[in-house]
Each structure stands twice: as C-alpha cells, then as structure tokens.
Ligand SMILES: Nc1ncnc2c1ncn2[C@@H]1O[C@H](COP(=O)(O)OP(=O)(O)OP(=O)(O)O)[C@@H](O)[C@H]1O
C-alpha cells in the first residue's frame with residue numbers, strides 16, 4: 001500500500017509563516033526607520049554646534065554652522081564632489097541664510113573663539129564677532145565681550161525694558177478688545193433701535209474714554225521703543241561688514257565656541273521650552289508653536305465631547321433598541337463605509353453644512369447686527385471639531401457595537417428579571433460594561449483625528465492665530481475663533497514657507513511634538529480605560 | 542390541532558430515516574396525561590398556555606397550578622421547554638423578538654399578560670435565577686444592591702441591611718463579608734450562583750424561579766443550594782427546573798414532567814416518582830430515554 005506523504009513544509013506552511021514574519025519585520029523596520037529619522041533629526045537640530053569660519057580659494061570668508069555634508073557628482077565632469085551646507089545666517093545682508101560650498105574650494109578652516117550666534121526677532125539668526133555697543137551715535141561699551149559682566153548687565157536691563165514694553169502691549173491688546181466689544185454693542189444697538197439717543201451717547205462716551213486710554217498707552221509704547229532702539233550691538237560679519245543690531249531685537253547671544261557642556265545642555269533645554277511655550281515668529285519659522293499645541297489639543301477634546309455621546313447613543317440604538325432587520329443591517333454597512341470616505345470629503349461637507357448652513361443660520365438669528373462680518377458663518381474651532389467628530393464617529397460606533405455585542409444576553413435579561421426597565425439596564429449594566437470598549441473607540445478616534453489636516457484646512461485652521469480659543473477674556477471659550485494646528489503647521493512651515501532651510505528644525509520638532517501629543521492623548525485615554533476596567537471588572541471600587 | 546402537527550412533524554421523518562438497528566427512541570408525545578388538580582392555595586394558575594418562537598411552538602396547551610410556599614420541580618429532557626416555561630411566568634419571553642403566547646397565566650387570580658399589568662413590578666414579584674450564573678460586572682455589593690436601587694432605594698443604611706440579609710439567606714455572607722467591594726467576577730462558579738440567588742432575594746420576591754441552579758456546580762456546592770432552597774420554602778414559592786431526578790425527588794413537593802412542549806404529568810413528587818400514572822413519565826424517570 002502506497003503511503004502518501006505530505007512534505008513537512010507544506011503541512012506546516014513553513015514558507016507562509018516565514019513570509020508573515022518577514023512582513024512583520026518589514027513593517028516594524030519602516031516604522032522604526034521613520035521614527036528614528038524624526039527623532040535623530042528633530043532632537044539634533046536644537047543642539048548648538050560650533051561656529052566655523054571658512055576661508056575659500058576665491059578669497060571670500062564665511063562664518064556659520066555646518067548643517068550637513070554630502071557627496072554629489074560634479075555636473076560637468078561627473079566626478080564625485082564633497083560639499084558642505086553652511087548655515088551662515090545674516091539674511092538681512094546676503095538675502096539667503098544657507099549655501100553649498102565645495103570642500104575643494106576651502107583653504108582655511110578655523111573656529112574663532114569670539115564668534116557668536118545672535119538670536120533676534122527678525123531676519124533669522126546673525127553670525128559674527130561682536131565689536132562694541134552704541135548708544136545713539138556714541139560708543140558705549142567698547143570693545144564688548146559677551147562673557148563680560150558689563151555686557152550681561154546691559155543686556156539684562158534691556159530685557160527688563162522689553163518686558164515692560166510687553167506689558168504695555170498686552171494692555172493695549174486688552175483695550176483693543178474692549179473697543180471691539182463696544183463696537184459690537186454699537187452695531188447691535190443700531191440694529192435694534194435707531195432711535196435711542198441716550199444709550200448711543202453713553203456708548204460713545206465709553207468709547208471715547210477707552211480711546212483716550214489707548215492714546216496714553218500708545219505714547220508709552222512709542223517712548224519705550226525709542227529708548228530701546230538707542231542701544232545697538234555692532235557685529236563684524238564674516239566678510240568684514242559691520243552689522244548693527246538693536247539690542248531690543250536680540251533674544252540671545254550665544255558664544256558657541258566658548259561654551260561648556262553644561263551651558264550647551266541648558267541652551268538645548270531652553271530652546272525646547274521656547275518651542276512649546278512661545279508664539280511663532282517670522283512666518284512661523286522661528287519662535288514656538290504653543291498656539292498650535294493648544295489648538296490641536298482643544299480641538300481633539302471638543303471632538304471627543306461630541307463624538308462619544310453621538311457614537312455611543314447611535315450604537316445603543318442599533319444594538320439595544322432597534323429591531324435587527326434589513327434596515328439596521330443597511331445602516332451598519334453604511335456606517336462602516338463612512339469610515340472609508342476620504343477626509344477631504346468630510347472637510348467639504350463640514351464647510352458646506354456646518355459653516356455655510358448652520359453657521360450662517362446662527363449668524364442670521366443671533367448676530368444680525370454683525371452683518372456682513374461672519375461670526376459662526378466662517379471656519380472656526382467648533383466647526384473643525386465637529387467635522388472631525390463626523391469623521392471619527394464610525395470608529396466609535398463600531399467599537400461600541402462590538403462591546404455591546406460582547407455582553408452576554410444573560411446579563412441583560414438578568415437585569416430585566418430583577419424588574420429593571422430597559423433604560424435602567426442600559427444605564428447601570430450595559431453602559432458600564434461597555435465603557436472600556438467605548439474608550440477603545442475613542443482612542444482610535446483620537447489617533448485618527450490628531451493626524452488629520454485636510455478637512456481642517458477647509459473648516460477653521462489658519463497659519464497664524466495668536467488669539468487662543470480659550471483665554472481670560474469674556475466669555476473665555478471662543479469656539480468661533482480660528483485656530484492653529486500642529487499638522488497644518490508642519491505643512492505650512494515645511495512646504496509653504498519662503499525660507500525652507502531655516503524652517504527645518506521647526507518641521508522636525510513640530511512633527512516630534514505632534515507624535516508626543518498623539519501618544520500623550522492616547523495614554524490618557526488608555527489610563528482612563530484601565531481605571532474603568534478595574535472599577536467594573538475586577539479589583540476594588 | 543397543534544398537538545397533532547407537532548407529533549406528525551417529528552415522527553414521520555424519523556421513522557423513514559432511522560435504521561432499525563438503532564435503539565428505538567420513543568420520540569412521540571404520549572396521548573396519556575395526568576395533571577393533579579385542584580391544588581390547595583395556588584400562586585400560579587396556568588390555563589391553556591402555548592408559546593411560539595416565530596412559527597415554532599415551544600409550549601403547547603399547558604394547564605396546571607403551582608402551590609404557594611412549596612417547591613415545584615419541572616423536569617424533562619433537554620429542549621422540552623422548561624426554561625421557556627419559566628420565562629413565561631415573569632414575561633421574560635417578551636424580550637425575545639418573535640415570541641408569542643396564547644392562554645392565560647394567573648398570579649393570585651390576576652392575569653399577568655393583561656395590558657394593565659406592570660411588567661417590571663411583576664418581574665420583581667416573580668424573579669428568575671438563570672441556568673448559567675450571570676453576575677453583573679460590578680462589585681459583590683453592587684450586584685446585590687442592584688434590584689433595590691432600581692426600585693429607588695438610595696439610603697446607604699437600608700441598602701447595607703438588604704445586602705447583608707440577602708447574602709445571609711443565600712448562605713454566601715460568611716464567604717464574602719470581607720470583600721463586598723471586590724468584583725463579583727472573582728467569585729467561583731458556585732459562589733456566583735449563590736450571589737445571583739442573593740441578588741434575586743434582594744428585591745423581596747414572592748416567587749423564585751430557578752433554572753437548573755446547580756447544573757454548573759460540584760456536589761458540595763449543589764448540596765448547599767439545595768439546603769438553601771428548602772430553607773427558603775418557608776417564605777417563598779419556588780419553581781425549580783432540574784435535570785437531576787434525585788434532586789427533584791429530594792427537595793420538591795410537586796413535580797411537573799414536560800415533554801416536547803407538552804405537560805405530560807403533574808403530581809405530588811412522592812407519587813410521581815413512586816407511582817407515575819403515565820407510561821412516558823415512567824420511561825423518563827427510570828432512565829429508559831431522555
Ligand atoms: N430564543 C429562542 N428563539 C427560538 N427558539 C428558542 C429560543 N429559546 C428556546 N427556543 C427553542 O424552544 C425549545 C425549548 O427550549 P428551552 O430552552 O425552553 O428548553 P429547555 O427545556 O430549557 O432545555 P435545557 O434543558 O437544554 O435547558 C427548544 O426547541 C429551543 O430550540
């Protein structure tokens with residue numbers, strides 16, 4: 001009798017298993033590579049490098065930071081050429097901040113000890129050797145050494161003045177805000193009744209008073225600025241040009257070639273701190289991304305507040321209340337497919353429905369005096385959050401339905417057998433048991449929503465919105481305001497800015513921040529889920 | 542009419558298909574019936590009760606009375622409609638899509654299927670302990686306090702009192718009194734079943750329906766539950782579904798034998814097990830089929 005043997009590899013499907021393993025390894029490798037790139041690039045870019053002065057064969061000299069080196073074929077001979085990307089700054093002098101230099105052209109290579117990198121409010125960083133400080137047209141500290149107490153004292157007092165100036169500017173902001181509110185009141189008054197002269201007069205008086213306050217503050221600001229403008233630091237750029245930078249413009253002077261390790265680490269930490277706490281500057285390529293962090297997080301939170309109740313109630317209806325028939329099946333299939341609709345479509349829908357339909361209706365009903373300026377009839381935090389809620393609600397519905405399905409019918413009938421009504425059963429037995437599943441849905445929804453950019457561009461994200469949607473001014477939560485978002489920030493800074501090279505640290509670090517925020521939001525939700533699990537499914541209450 | 546259709550639908554195909562060598566199973570509803578009636582002081586008076594799941598009949602023309610403060614056992618082979626019958630007594634079948642009943646079920650003379658009946662109140666008066674322990678994913682305390690809370694009792698002291706009394710009645714108090722706030726899912730199967738009994742007792746019912754409460758338990762745990770039922774008899778009417786003939790003989794006062802949705806025999810337990818009046822009952826309790 002012939003015995004038919006199946007080869008071992010076929011019986012156990014060893015090659016298939018190997019392929020699965022290999023795919024897993026590939027997927028992991030790609031993810032790790034991407035994260036590795038973002039981390040190494042992002043984390044490295046804020047580290048202060050030494051400043052190098054290059055002497056070129058043609059006699060020109062350049063001072064700056066070596067950004068990267070690469071080998072490229074020479075366009076004419078095809079032979080490999082090594083070249084250096086040098087960040088030489090001083091965009092106000094030379095129009096650019098970066099240049100490629102062939103290593104073959106370099107004849108001298110030195111690290112001048114007194115070279116500094118100057119962070120300033122405009123034109124990006126400056127590189128050079130500080131010479132003297134001018135007050136008006138008289139040399140005041142000459143020569144200047146940035147490690148000298150004289151300079152440090154002077155710089156500290158200028159910074160103090162700048163803080164005062166900042167205070168004044170904040171006050172001006174507040175007065176502006178008040179004037180804006182008065183203007184709205186006036187519009188409303190005029191809309192309601194044209195003939196109420198006493199109210200009109202009171203309003204005008206109030207307005208005049210605040211305009212006078214504004215005048216006083218504006219004068220104060222001018223005086224402060226004039227005083228601050230007097231102090232000027234003179235720096236010699238690499239090509240010998242004298243660069244005059246008002247002290248008021250300078251945020252930091254970094255003697256990069258004379259710094260110890262401790263100082264470098266402190267500088268590195270300070271740059272990150274600035275990134276997450278400050279407003280952007282210079283077309284977003286410098287400064288911080290605080291408004292974008294704030295916008296991203298508040299958008300996700302508002303979305304969660306909207307998506308959880310809607311998703312859970314829909315799933316409850318589908319599973320607990322509706323009869324299971326072809327209609328529920330169709331609805332379920334539709335919901336599943338909604339998850340596959342491209343997000344830009346949601347953006348268009350959000351714009352058409354929320355902004356132009358709902359928002360315009362709100363404006364007509366509640367803010368008719370503001371016409372033609374839209375309040376809710378334009379993109380804003382609320383509409384963007386609701387659009388994302390729409391985008392992620394299928395995820396929550398599906399996850400909740402799965403959780404409801406996993407609850408045995410005996411549990412439901414057990415509650416009903418004790419005389420609980422259907423709502424009591426849902427409220428006290430079903431929902432607590434399904435809560436971890438709901439939160440799993442929310443976790444997936446958050447992960448998806450935090451990374452979405454396309455629909456936001458149509459519904460309320462802007463490049464720059466220093467007015468946060470939540471602040472200390474009445475009514476504190478301004479859901480109609482436009483807002484900034486990390487995802488859009490990456491797109492804007494990395495690919496839309498005129499100064500792409502200078503924006504590099506920003507792009508990598510913003511990406512890093514976005515990842516950190518996604519992880520942080522998810523960890524919060526996971527923590528919450530675990531607590532609920534412990535509460536209802538094990539351990540003590 | 543329904544009787545005949547049920548019989549023909551089962552006997553005809555089996556007679557054709559089954560080879561003669563296989564032991565002939567009497568899959569045929571006996572024409573003989575014996576239902577002891579009247580019963581002194583009945584709680585339930587069941588009159589011509591039929592139950593359908595869709596088109597399929599699960600109970601056919603059941604009529605008998607269930608005595609107050611006694612244990613009535615319901616026995617019969619798997620799938621004969623014992624659980625379905627229990628669920629008729631507190632209208633739990635209402636929750637199953639497509640179920641429909643005919644006939645009347647009187648509880649203290651009142652038709653529980655009357656439109657004026659408050660179903661949730663009924664289910665508190667007649668509560669069901671399921672075949673499979675089904676504690677809620679909550680703490681032990683919250684499980685027992687569930688029913689009273691749903692009735693609107695909020696005071697902590699009252700709830701504490703109810704929880705302790707119910708757990709004591711269900712002979713579980715000593716085992717859990719130190720961990721009332723631990724999850725009920727951490728309890729063993731037998732403890733979970735007693736917890737479910739305590740949970741049912743906490744709503745202070747008149748009738749306790751128990752669907753094979755010992756099927757998942759070892760003999761010691763089962764013995765505890767049997768003792769429990771006997772002690773509960775003083776205050777409660779108990780309807781017990783069981784597959785265990787010894788158990789039915791040990792604890793019950795009356796026994797009903799169901800077969801394929803029909804009530805074949807209903808008698809005092811002692812009589813039914815010693816002198817069954819119907820041949821089919823005898824076959825079943827002597828283990829000749831089922
Ligand atoms: N929800 C339901 N829908 C449709 N048919 C059902 C349903 N529940 C029970 N049945 C049917 O009704 C009949 C009686 O079922 P039931 O559960 O009452 O039997 P049982 O006597 O309790 O059996 P067991 O001893 O195995 O628990 C069976 O044929 C079963 O298939």
Ligand SMILES: [Mg+2]
Nearest residue numbers: 623624672752
């Ligand atoms: Mg059963």
